[in-house]
Amino acid sequence: MNYKIIIINGPNLNLLGEREQSHYGYTTFDELKQNCEKKSKELGLKIEFAQSNIEGELVDLIQESRNKFDGIIINAAAFTHTSVAIRDALDIFKKPIIELHISNIYKREKFRQKSLISDIVTGGIFGLGSDGYILAIISMHKLLKNEN
Ligand code: DQA
Numbered sequence: 001m002n003y004k005i006i007i008i009n010g011p012n013l014n015l016l017g018e019r020e021q022s023h024y025g026y027t028t029f030d031e032l033k034q035n036c037e038k039k040s041k042e043l044g045l046k047i048e049f050a051q052s053n054i055e056g057e058l059v060d061l062i063q064e065s066r067n068k069f070d071g072i073i074i075n076a077a078a079f080t081h082t083s084v085a086i087r088d089a090l091d092i093f094k095k096p097i098i099e100l101h102i103s104n105i106y107k108r109e110k111f112r113q114k115s116l117i118s119d120i121v122t123g124g125i126f127g128l129g130s131d132g133y134i135l136a137i138i139s140m141h142k143l144l145k146n147e148n
Helices: 029-043 055-065 077-081 084-092 131-144
Strands: 004-009 046-051 071-075 097-101 123-126
Touching: 004 029, 004 055, 004 131, 029 046, 029 131, 055 071, 055 084, 071 131, 097 131, 123 131
Parallel strands: 004 046, 004 071, 071 097, 097 123
Antiparallel strands: none
């Protein structure tokens, strides 16, 4: 079976490579997208790579994913710490969800140390740089094949 997953990126992640390199590294958003597509292809996974700076668009994407995708990998970026709407939308998605952060949010400012989604996702990866996306794809593949 060819599983389909979506990688959803929140605000400002389109500026990866340019923004706060000490936290997020030098890999650009386009490079990250290409790396994710390459790994997914190797594993036989179909992926969509999405990004929005707008909370409501992210909620729409999550809602629409219910009937289109088998799993969600999400870096909700700043909305991780603030958005009950994104949390509620994710809670309606009854399939595997991996929460992802490039930086270690628990080592940063107090306001970043709280995630509104950690307790409703399947699992999470943080602090491993943009490699975390590749690890998340591998983990999602295993979750979907029930190999974890
Ligand atoms: C982030 C961490 C968030 O606190 C921040 O707002 C981001 C990126 C990360 O990937 O480390 O935009 O989610």
